[in-house]
Amino acid sequence: MRLAKAMSLACALLTPQAIHADTCQILRFGAGFTTGDLNGSAPQEGEICYDLRFPTGQNLSIELVGGQNVSVSAPGYFDARSDRIFLGDLPGQIELRVFQLMRAPSPQPFALRIRFEPPGNG
Numbered sequence: 383m384r385l386a387k388a389m390s391l392a393c394a395l396l397t398p399q400a401i402h403a404d405t406c407q408i409l410r411f412g413a414g415f416t417t418g419d420l421n422g423s424a425p426q427e428g429e430i431c432y433d434l435r436f437p438t439g440q441n442l443s444i445e446l447v448g449g450q451n452v453s454v455s456a457p458g459y460f461d462a463r464s465d466r467i468f469l470g471d472l473p474g475q476i477e478l479r480v481f482q483l484m485r486a487p488s489p490q491p492f493a494l495r496i497r498f499e500p501p502g503n504g
């Protein structure tokens with residue numbers, strides 16, 4: 383739970399300009415991680431990029447649990463989704479991109495839930 387709070391706090395302190403360029407913000411998850419929410423704001427233009435790092439072979443789910451007019455993509459896995467996605471036997475890294483579906487006049491807040499899933503749920 384402390385990691386989830388730390389993730390939320392760390393993301394809240396970052397400005398959209400700091401993480402929506404060509405580089406991704408690296409987030410590391412240890413084997414003891416279970417679930418946590420990643421909170422941020424999708425910029426008016428462009429996207430926010432997160433590079434998730436975790437143990438090789440890990441199953442996880444990704445779900446947009448807060449926000450409107452926001453979607454998430456993982457290149458090579460899924461594109462423009464807002465429902466819960468299960469991914470299994472991952473290579474230890476995945477890139478997530480969060481963006482607005484339709485350009486709004488201001489950044490759109492979001493909450494993205496990341497869960498480590500047991501074997502068989504991927």
